[in-house]
Amino acid sequence: MSNVLLQLKNVSVRFDDDQILKSINLDICDKEFVTLLGPSGCGKTTTLRIIGGFVEPDSGEVLFDGKNLLDVPSHKRAVNTIFQKYALFPHLNVYENVAFGLRVKKTPEDVVKKTVKEMLSMVNLKGFERRNISTLSGGQQQRVAIARALAVNPRVLLLDEPLGALDLKLRKDMQVELKNIQKRMGITFIYVTHDQEEALSMSDTVVVMNQGVIQQVGSPEDIYNEPVNAFVADFIGESNILDGVMLEDYKASFSGHVFDCLDKGFDKNEAVDIVVRPEDVDVVEPEKGMLCGTVSSVTFKGVHFEIIVDINGFKWMIQTTDYSPVGANIGLYIEPDAIHVMKKSEYSGAYGDYSSFSDEIDKLSELNDGES
Amino acid sequence: MKNNNSAKTQSEKKRSLSGILLSSPYLVWSVIFIVAPLFFVVYYAFTDRNGNFTFDNISKLGDYTGIFIHSIWIGLISTVICLVIAYPMAYIMARSGARRQKTLMMLVMLPMWMNLLIRTYSWMTLLQDTGIINNLISAIGLPRIHMIDTSFAVVVGMVYNFFPYMILPIYSVMSKIDNNLVEAAQDLGCNKLNVFRKVLFPLSLPGVVSGITMVFVPSVSTFYIAGKLGGPSNLLIGDVVETQFKASNNYNLGSAISLVLMVLILICMAVMNKFADDDTNMIV
Numbered sequence: 001m002s003n004v005l006l007q008l009k010n011v012s013v014r015f016d017d018d019q020i021l022k023s024i025n026l027d028i029c030d031k032e033f034v035t036l037l038g039p040s041g042c043g044k045t046t047t048l049r050i051i052g053g054f055v056e057p058d059s060g061e062v063l064f065d066g067k068n069l070l071d072v073p074s075h076k077r078a079v080n081t082i083f084q085k086y087a088l089f090p091h092l093n094v095y096e097n098v099a100f101g102l103r104v105k106k107t108p109e110d111v112v113k114k115t116v117k118e119m120l121s122m123v124n125l126k127g128f129e130r131r132n133i134s135t136l137s138g139g140q141q142q143r144v145a146i147a148r149a150l151a152v153n154p155r156v157l158l159l160d161e162p163l164g165a166l167d168l169k170l171r172k173d174m175q176v177e178l179k180n181i182q183k184r185m186g187i188t189f190i191y192v193t194h195d196q197e198e199a200l201s202m203s204d205t206v207v208v209m210n211q212g213v214i215q216q217v218g219s220p221e222d223i224y225n226e227p228v229n230a231f232v233a234d235f236i237g238e239s240n241i242l243d244g245v246m247l248e249d250y251k252a253s254f255s256g257h258v259f260d261c262l263d264k265g266f267d268k269n270e271a272v273d274i275v276v277r278p279e280d281v282d283v284v285e286p287e288k289g290m291l292c293g294t295v296s297s298v299t300f301k302g303v304h305f306e307i308i309v310d311i312n313g314f315k316w317m318i319q320t321t322d323y324s325p326v327g328a329n330i331g332l333y334i335e336p337d338a339i340h341v342m343k344k345s346e347y348s349g350a351y352g353d354y355s356s357f358s359d360e361i362d363k364l365s366e367l368n369d370g371e372s
Numbered sequence: 373m374k375n376n377n378s379a380k381t382q383s384e385k386k387r388s389l390s391g392i393l394l395s396s397p398y399l400v401w402s403v404i405f406i407v408a409p410l411f412f413v414v415y416y417a418f419t420d421r422n423g424n425f426t427f428d429n430i431s432k433l434g435d436y437t438g439i440f441i442h443s444i445w446i447g448l449i450s451t452v453i454c455l456v457i458a459y460p461m462a463y464i465m466a467r468s469g470a471r472r473q474k475t476l477m478m479l480v481m482l483p484m485w486m487n488l489l490i491r492t493y494s495w496m497t498l499l500q501d502t503g504i505i506n507n508l509i510s511a512i513g514l515p516r517i518h519m520i521d522t523s524f525a526v527v528v529g530m531v532y533n534f535f536p537y538m539i540l541p542i543y544s545v546m547s548k549i550d551n552n553l554v555e556a557a558q559d560l561g562c563n564k565l566n567v568f569r570k571v572l573f574p575l576s577l578p579g580v581v582s583g584i585t586m587v588f589v590p591s592v593s594t595f596y597i598a599g600k601l602g603g604p605s606n607l608l609i610g611d612v613v614e615t616q617f618k619a620s621n622n623y624n625l626g627s628a629i630s631l632v633l634m635v636l637i638l639i640c641m642a643v644m645n646k647f648a649d650d651d652t653n654m655i656v
Contacts, residue, residue: 054555074558075566081559087552091574101560104570152560 005030005188006051006069006156011060013046013212020046022212023060028190028205030155033182035191035199038209039235044192047209048158051190052081080154082162086145088133094120094144095129101152119147122181139170146181156188163198175202196236200224208232229342233275234351240281240316241352244274244341252341255311257290259334263341273342275352278306278319280338289331295324308354315354413634416627429628436612436629443609444636446523447592450530451538454587455580457531458539462579463572465539466546473547484536492529492600499525499601521603529597537586545579546572581648589637609633 006028013021021043028034036044049055050062053074062069069077080101088097096103098116107115120126123143133141142162149157159178163171179202182189193199199206200220208215208223208231216228227233230241244254249264254274266272286292293311300306304319309330316332324330420426433440465476483491498504499519506516519525549572557567595610602608609629616626 052555052559054558073563074555075561075563079559081556083552083556085550085552087550087556089553089556089571091571100557100570104561104566148560 003030004028005032005065006190007061007063008047008050009061009063011047011050011057011062013043013050013055013057020212021050021057024212024214026207026214026217028156028188031186031188033179033189033191033202033204034207035193035203035205036207036209037193037196037199037235038215039194041211042209043212044194044209045160048081048160048190048192051156052079052158053077078155079158080149080152080156081158082142082145082149082160084160084162084164086141088141088144088148090133092133093129094125094131094133094136097133097144098147098151100148105152115151116147119151122150122184123147123177138165139174142166142174146178150181150185154187156190157182159189159191161193162191163193163195171198178202200236206236208235210235226340227275227342229345230273230275230347230349230351231345233273233340233342234347238278238317238319239352240276240278240354242274242276242314243349244272246270246272246341250336252339255291255314259290259339260336261339261341262336263339266341266343271344273344273348273352275340275342276316276334276338278317279304280334281316281318281320282333282335283307283318283320283322283324284331284333286329286331289333291332291334292329293332295326295328295330298324298326317354413627413630416623417631418628420624429624430632432625433628433632436609439607439609439612440633440636442606443592443633444640446526446530446598446608447588450527450534450591451584451588453527453531454535454538455584458535458542458583459576459580462539462542462546462576465543466549477543480536480539483532488533488596491533492597495525495529495532496520496600499528520601521606523602523606526598526602526606526608529601530591530594533597534587534591537590538583541582541586542576542579546576549575577648581645584644585641588640592637592640593633 004027008024008026011021011024012019024043024047026047036047038044046055050057051069053069053072056070064072064078089100092100095116098119099112102112102115116129120128123146125140125143125147128136128140128144133144136144142165145162162178163174166174175198178189178191191199191202200223203220205217206220206223207217210231216223216232218226223232224236227236227239233239233241242254244252246263246266246269247253247258248268249266250261252259252261252263252272252274291311293309293316295307296310296315297308298305301319304321305323307318307320307324309316309318309332311332318332417429418425418427420428461476461480465473468476496503500506501516501518501520503520505519510516553571553575554567557571562570592608593610595608595614598606598608599611599614610633613626613629613633616622616629620626
């Protein structure tokens, strides 16, 4: 991941009174799989549309291979897009859809034929050439859209929530397939999604955005294990986020107990946010636990139980394979490497308490994510 | 909830019954006003005054060949002019903001709120030798132009009256074209011209076909406009039919002309639909 292909410098966008992007800076490397991740309205799609040439930023620069990209109209950019709703041409069949970009470039017919064949076999749609678009399933249309965009041999492929309309099983398959295609073609993928699992499993680099600001850029492991603030910690996976104090290097105090941890470099007695992932907490006998609390709810999730434990009024979420009944008094044991310490931020206190937690609210907010 | 199944079949039965009831006014209407008249047209066309079977009416049509050709020619010109004006306008309408679309739509529809006769009469006062346009022309010192009682006046009347029927179907098809398709075409390397040529135009063809149908059919067969604006030398086939029925009281010949006109229009439409189909098939 050495050579930078695409650079966004201080890019800002405003629609009427809404500041969509606030001075975004982002470097994207050649052959990298980058995911822009964030809740709806965070500006990820706008960022993608700027690169695609469908939105002009109010200020800032976009460089492609060191050259200004903003002066290049979208039809001349070496960048292609997979649209959220595929946007296949209904008056053309599968073959002609895939051949569309080549025909515009007046490619010789034998090359068109060869390329379309190659692309269709890559997306496993051999024999679909003469099929009408409207007779295809969502997954098949998705594949045609991928073949169509890749046929013109772009340097960068932009994907705007391409799997959003597919069912879970198909989505998982397509994730693997997309990742394989990206490796095989050796081009840069910029992928927009609000699905954190998708982002973690596919990307080389994840860019977490919220309210028009990039919160964190890093590998999936970094983002998950070392979130920079409460927003990132909460958005990526489940997390218990607590108010704490950094007594000294490697010593953090929260929930009325002093823990050993692996973090350092904070001021003495600095107020911090502490993140503990639910799967990193061990359930033990009350007398052996660092913290003690009462189980207030248990949900069976298949792989594990999801237990909500009340500790001094703060509700922790714990994922464990050991069943504990509601009302039981249990102890919690937390290893030093399970504790992650973050500087206080504007998001402190806004996330990470499970007292009002319910699956239903999560699902509702997912439904509302039908961002365009 | 448990009674859902039986309730459903009951409501389905009810629905099919109410479906028949609801559609019955239309069925009655179409039998009285479409099927029966058509039957009488065919009956009269192949009988003489005494009700005996004959081909005389049809063979007499040779005398009207010139008028047939003239009518179809005028209809074609009017349709083409409507299309040439309506297509870009529909395009602009479909691509502009919601409020502007409403205003433009209103302007297109406005003439349709007035009666056809009144509209045609107003064109008479506009186009006459001593009409408003000629008065304006002579006021600025130019010679008067003879416009009334020419084919030009007929075409103007037709275009004016049938224009909304051209623009509405084209506009409604165009406004439904997903903007993502335009962006996808740009994304794949199309400049503005190519976006139009390769995506917008082929997708708007169904609207064009129905617009042409809705303008061509009435402009070939209409009788009032040509009579008022075109004068005696510009009689169209519709006017001849009217004369046969009203003045000459010759229902048989009038029916024969109508029947042949109908067949000719059907042939024209079939040819055009074939072309449109071929066009889309060729692209596919």
